[in-house]
Amino acid sequence: xxxxxxVIIFTALTVIAFWVVSxxxxxxxxxxxxxxxxxxxxxxxxxxxxxxxxxxxxxGAGISGVVFLVSLLxxxxxxxx
Amino acid sequence: MSLVYFIAIPILASFLTPFYKNYxxxxxxxxxxxxxxxxxxxxxxxxxxxxxxLDSPLSIIFILDYVSFFFVSLFIGVMLFFSLYSIKEKNNTxxxxxxxxxxxxxxxxxxxxxxxxxxxxxxxxSISAYILTGLNxxxxxxxxxxxxxxxxxxxxxxxxxxxxxxxxNLGYLTxxxxxxxxxxxxxxxxxxxxxxxxxxxxxxTEILPLNFWVADIYQATPTKIAALFSAVLSKxxxxxxxHILYTLKVDAPALLFLTAIGLLSFAVAxxxxxxxxxxxxxxxxxxxxxxGVLFLALSSANVVVVSGALFLILVHSISKLMLFFSLDLxxxxxxxxxxxxxxxFRSAFLFTIFAIGFLSLLGIPPFAGFIAKLTIxxxxxxxxxxxxxxAILAISLVEATYFFRLxxxxxxxxxxxxxxxxxLQKIMLSLLALAILYLGLFPQGLLDxxxxxxxxxxxxxxxx
Amino acid sequence: xxxxxxxTTFLHTVVAIGSFTIFTIGLVGVLSKKNLFKxxxxxSIVESSLFLFFIGSHFExxxxxxxxxxxxxxxxxxxxxxxxxxxxxxxxxxxxxxLALSLTFVVNYYRLxxxxxxxxxDELGEVQ
Numbered sequence: 001x002x003x004x005x006x007v008i009i010f011t012a013l014t015v016i017a018f019w020v021v022s023x024x025x026x027x028x029x030x031x032x033x034x035x036x037x038x039x040x041x042x043x044x045x046x047x048x049x050x051x052x053x054x055x056x057x058x059x060g061a062g063i064s065g066v067v068f069l070v071s072l073l074x075x076x077x078x079x080x081x
Numbered sequence: 082m083s084l085v086y087f088i089a090i091p092i093l094a095s096f097l098t099p100f101y102k103n104y105x106x107x108x109x110x111x112x113x114x115x116x117x118x119x120x121x122x123x124x125x126x127x128x129x130x131x132x133x134x135l136d137s138p139l140s141i142i143f144i145l146d147y148v149s150f151f152f153v154s155l156f157i158g159v160m161l162f163f164s165l166y167s168i169k170e171k172n173n174t175x176x177x178x179x180x181x182x183x184x185x186x187x188x189x190x191x192x193x194x195x196x197x198x199x200x201x202x203x204x205x206x207s208i209s210a211y212i213l214t215g216l217n218x219x220x221x222x223x224x225x226x227x228x229x230x231x232x233x234x235x236x237x238x239x240x241x242x243x244x245x246x247x248x249x250n251l252g253y254l255t256x257x258x259x260x261x262x263x264x265x266x267x268x269x270x271x272x273x274x275x276x277x278x279x280x281x282x283x284x285x286t287e288i289l290p291l292n293f294w295v296a297d298i299y300q301a302t303p304t305k306i307a308a309l310f311s312a313v314l315s316k317x318x319x320x321x322x323x324h325i326l327y328t329l330k331v332d333a334p335a336l337l338f339l340t341a342i343g344l345l346s347f348a349v350a351x352x353x354x355x356x357x358x359x360x361x362x363x364x365x366x367x368x369x370x371x372x373g374v375l376f377l378a379l380s381s382a383n384v385v386v387v388s389g390a391l392f393l394i395l396v397h398s399i400s401k402l403m404l405f406f407s408l409d410l411x412x413x414x415x416x417x418x419x420x421x422x423x424x425x426f427r428s429a430f431l432f433t434i435f436a437i438g439f440l441s442l443l444g445i446p447p448f449a450g451f452i453a454k455l456t457i458x459x460x461x462x463x464x465x466x467x468x469x470x471x472a473i474l475a476i477s478l479v480e481a482t483y484f485f486r487l488x489x490x491x492x493x494x495x496x497x498x499x500x501x502x503x504x505l506q507k508i509m510l511s512l513l514a515l516a517i518l519y520l521g522l523f524p525q526g527l528l529d530x531x532x533x534x535x536x537x538x539x540x541x542x543x544x545x
Numbered sequence: 546x547x548x549x550x551x552x553t554t555f556l557h558t559v560v561a562i563g564s565f566t567i568f569t570i571g572l573v574g575v576l577s578k579k580n581l582f583k584x585x586x587x588x589s590i591v592e593s594s595l596f597l598f599f600i601g602s603h604f605e606x607x608x609x610x611x612x613x614x615x616x617x618x619x620x621x622x623x624x625x626x627x628x629x630x631x632x633x634x635x636x637x638x639x640x641x642x643x644l645a646l647s648l649t650f651v652v653n654y655y656r657l658x659x660x661x662x663x664x665x666x667d668e669l670g671e672v673q
Contacts, residue, residue, distance in 0.1 A: 002606065003550030003559075010563035013597075017567045017590050021574035026582055033586055040597055047604040049630045050612070052596075052637070059641050064589060067641075071648040072582065075655040197632055204639050208646065215650055221668045223654035227581065228666070230647040234588045235575065237643075238595065241636065245599045248629065297669040357671060 006046055013039045026077060030068045037061025084131045084143040084192055086119055087153065088202075091185040095178050105177045106168050112181065113161035116188075120154045128537070130194070142255055144194040144542060148391070148534040152191045152320050155395055159312050159402065160184045166406065166509050167305065175216065176306075183209040183309070187317040194542055195255045196244045199321060203240060207233045207285070210314055213306045214298060225301020232284055232294045240281030246274045256542040260328040275335055282322035287315055287372050289346035296353075299365035304412055307361065308405030311368040312398035319372065319394075323379045328541035336380045343377030344472055346370075351479040360411075361418040363483060364404055367442065370480065371397045374473065378457050379538075383464055387535035389456030392528060396441060396449045396520065403513045404438040406506070407431050414500045420490060427496035430507060432488075437514045439484040441521070443477060449520035456528070553605045560601030567594035579662050581651045585644060592640050596633050603629045 013036060020032045037060040044053035094112045098105055123129070128146035145153070163180065167173065186206030193199050211233065215226035248254060250270055251262045263271065283291040299307045326336075347370050354366035371393070378390035408418060410431060415422035437448065444454035454473075461469045502510075520527060549555055571594060574587030603626045611627035655661055658668075 001551070003552070003556055006556055007550065007559055010559055014563060014566050014570070017570045017594075020590055021570055021578070021583070021587055026580070029583065029586055033589065036590065036593065040593055043597060044600060047600050048608060048610040048625050049600050049604075049633075050610050052600060052630050052633050055634050055637050056596075059637055060593065064641050064644055067645050067648055068582065068586070071652045074652045075661060077580075077582070077655075077661050197635075201635065201639070204643070208643060211646060211650075215653075218653070220654065220657045223650050223657065224666045224668045226650045227647065227654060227663075228669075230643070230650065231575070231584060231588070231663075234592075234643065234647075238588070238591055241592075241595055245595065248632075249599070249602055252626075254628070300669050359671070362671070 002046055006043065009039055009043050009046075013043070026072055027069070030065060030072065033068065034061050034065035037065065082119070082122060084123075084129075084145055085133075087116060087192060088185045088189045090115060091181040091188075095181040095185075098174070098178050102174060103171070105174050106164065106170065109164040109177045109181055110161070110168060113157060113164055113184070116157045116184075117154075117161060120150070120157055124150065140195075140255070141198060142194040142257075143192045145192060146537045147530070148320070148324075148538040149191050151391060151395075151530065151534045152316065153188060155398060156184065156187050156191070156313050156317070159309070159398055162402065162509065162513075163305070163309060166506065169503075169505065176213075179209050179212050179216070180309070183213065183313075187313050190317045190321055194257070196247065196259065196325075197254050199325075200237070200240060200244055203285075203318075203321075204237060206314060206317065207237065210310065213309070214302045216306065217301075217303055221301050222303075225298050228294055229298050229301075236281050236284035238281075239277045239284075243274050243277035243281060246270060246277065256325065256328045260330060260541055260543075263329045275329075275331060278322070278325065282318055285315070285318040286322060286376070287369055288376055289342055289349060289373070292346070292350075292369055295369055296357075296362045296365045299368075300359065300361055304361060304405055304409040304418070307365070308402050311364075311401040311405065315368070315372055316394055316398065319375060319379070323538065324542070326380075327382075327539055330541065336382060339380035340377050340469075343373045343375070343380060344469065345373075346376060347373030347473070348476050348479075351476050351483075355479060355483050358420050359418055360408060360420060360423045360487065363487070364401070364408065367480070368397075368401060370476075371442065374457070377469070377473075378460075381460070381464065381466075382539055383460050384532060384535045384539060385460030385463060386457055387460075387538060388528065388531040389453055389458075389460055391531040391534055391538075392456060392524070393450070393453035395527070396453050396517065399513050399517055400438045400441045400450065403434055403510060403517075407434045407438075407510060410500060410502060410506065414498050420487070421494075423487065424490040424494040425497040426491070426500050427498065428500040428502060430502050430510075431500060432491060434510050434514060435491075436488060437517060439488065441517050443481050443484060447518065447521045449517045449524065452521060452524040452528070551606055556604065556606065557602055560598060560604075564594045564598035564601065567591075567597070579664050581661050581663055584663065585647055585651070589640070589644060592636075596637065599629050600633055 016032050016036045020029050020036060023029045037056060041053045041057040044056055091112055094108055101108055123145055127150055131143045133141040186202050186209055189202035190206055193202060211226055211230050214229050215222050247259055250266045251259055253259050287295045350366045350369035350373055354363050357363045357366060375390050375393060378386050411423060411426050412418050415426060441448035441450035444450045458470050568591055571587045571591035575584055578584050578587060605625060608625045609623055611624040
């Protein structure tokens with residue numbers, strides 16, 4: 001069971017990573033990035049590393065996403081031209 | 082007495098800044114004097130290891146042997162000089178906050194003997210370097226800092242990859258255990274680890290295919306801070322890289338590759354300097370060139386050559402401090418570092434300082450650079466590598482061309498501004514010039530120490 | 546079929562291939578994208594892929610999390626290796642610090658120059 005989950009999540013993460021890099025809209029890029037952090041949180045739990053999962057959820061997905069969003073607002077850029 | 086003080090004291094001095102906000106410049110001088118005292122205290126107790134917590138394969142280890150003592154005292158000396166030199170700058174608290182953290186990062190990088198701590202201090206030193214780059218708070222400084230951060234992030238990613246691969250395959254973090262087990266690893270993995278380490282440290286030691294960013298960063302950085310990058314930061318990374326390489330006992334082809342890269346880096350950097358029209362960039366290229374020579378010499382695994390390289394590290398640090406600090410005085414007066422601005426100042430004192438710095442870097446007697454280059458060339462000659470000797474001499478001619486062009490530009494052109502050097506700066510710069518002259522005339526004591534240090538470096542960190 | 550999916554060696558292969566793919570995607574992003582935000586996003590992706598690789602490679606099926614509690618007093622063979630997890634914790638925190646610093650520089654640079662494109666950053670370079 002755990003094997004199936006890991007394979008599915010890894011595939012999903014690859015797709016999300018591609019979206020983060022290729023998306024033209026910057027704010028949706030950041031949202032995808034936060035989703036990426038959430039996916040890796042689940043993976044860390046499956047890898048029996050709950051402490052890393054907690055840190056990744058709070059810092060990796062939460063704080064970095066917020067930092068990105070705030071600086072996007074500050075610079076008023078939307079499109080990656 | 083513990084080696085941790087070397088790292089803890091400067092970082093504490095920074096974090097406690099709110100308590101003595103206006104006096105931080107005096108505190109930094111005190112901190113550096115204190116560190117110099119520690120270094121003197123440990124000198125009679127070399128070599129020593131210090132273990133913190135846990136069992137051998139996982140403990141945090143600090144090592145102070147001859148070669149790391151050489152670097153520790155050099156860095157403390159440079160930072161002490163820097164803080165004394167800028168002691169009159171009242172409004173520059175930010176600089177001292179960051180330079181103290183910078184000191185602690187560089188010293189930690191030298192002292193730590195397990196790869197994960199090396200990564201941590203690598204990051205601490207890099208982060209303080211990023212902040213120092215952006216310190217001028219204008220467009221130029223920020224764009225330099227952004228470029229530096231992108232390149233630096235790539236470097237730390239590859240270093241982390243190397244560390245992870247080593248831990249995955251060996252299950253150790255301490256350098257000595259990794260050195261003992263490195264050759265039991267799969268051959269392909271070995272080369273992958275070496276490649277990641279080369280990319281990680283190669284970016285930071287400013288070596289050829291990875292040094293496209295360096296001149297820009299030096300240009301963006303405040304001139305006095307650029308001296309610190311040239312004298313401390315790149316040397317720290319250089320030392321750690323070769324410390325790891327010699328501990329891993331990498332095979333001859335890998336070392337030969339590094340030698341070739343070093344020679345190429347030297348040649349390309351000096352040729353780029355020839356084309357440049359900005360004195361700060363010329364000094365940056367000259368730093369790149371000297372780092373190429375050091376790379377070439379350190380990868381030779383020959384005691385004489387490596388001791389010459391260590392001597393050259395000291396001489397280069399002193400010369401670059403002189404050059405960048407004098408350039409800072411010129412820049413303050415002329416508001417530019419272009420060659421035309423450089424040609425226009427009039428000051429017999431600064432001209433002498435520049436001349437001594439150039440001659441020492443070129444390796445002209447009686448200055449200390451001569452002894453360093455002579456030792457390196459003698460060592461290569463004894464190895465039978467006459468091709469390298471010839472190449473180094475030929476490329477040094479290129480170096481001589483642009484140095485003399487700068488000096489003669491200043492001699493010939495019409496002077497527009499007279500620079501009055503303040504007394505403190507005059508004394509400090511003369512001290513450096515005297516140090517170069519002294520080391521050139523009486524090098525024996527230092528050379529002996531460098532030979533001991535070179536033996537320690539080539540031996541690597543042995544199993545404790 | 547599902548049994549092979551649960552084997553440790555197979556999962557290690559999945560981890561290696563998956564994180565290598567993500568690593569490559571991120572690295573291509575760093576090298577090809579012009580927008581500064583995109584570059585730093587890609588760098589974060591590359592870093593995360595390394596973390597996944599390191600934790601995943603130390604995972605073995607059936608082993609518990611390395612937490613000493615409820616009468617268990619020692620780390621033993623029933624737990625995964627705790628050292629990588631401690632390392633990754635530290636690295637994640639360092640990573641976010643560096644990220645915040647770099648975005649600060651980006652915002653400040655934008656305020657002064659109105660530019661967010663790395664190709665248009667021409668303040669530095671050889672003077673003509």
